[in-house]
Amino acid sequence: MGNNPDNRASAAKRGYGKRWQKAREQFLAENPLCVFCQAHGMVRAATVVDHKIPHKGDMKLFWRRSNWQALCKPCHDIDKQRLERGGALPGCTADGIPLDPSHHWS
Structure with missing residues (x-):
């Protein structure tokens, strides 16, 4: 599909057009912090x-907030x-709980 090296449709054709940009901006305004960083006890702006589940x-899954x-x-x-490739999420929360949901301590 054109010059796209991984042969995917354009971002707009995959749903990432103007409607997505507006929804994305609103979601980030309502959820300004990175949830992974927060789990580590850190504060970092989400961008x-x-x-969560690849659509x-x-x-329907794409637009499910x-x-x-x-x-x-x-x-x-x-x-x-790393998670999507079947790997483990490194580290633990500030309370010492592993971040990886499949860790045997979780």
């Missing part, structure tokens, strides 16, 4: 609205991608 083109979470770019690009 990405992430789909893979399912527009309960499937959205606010993340900073580093957490989205590193930790969330």
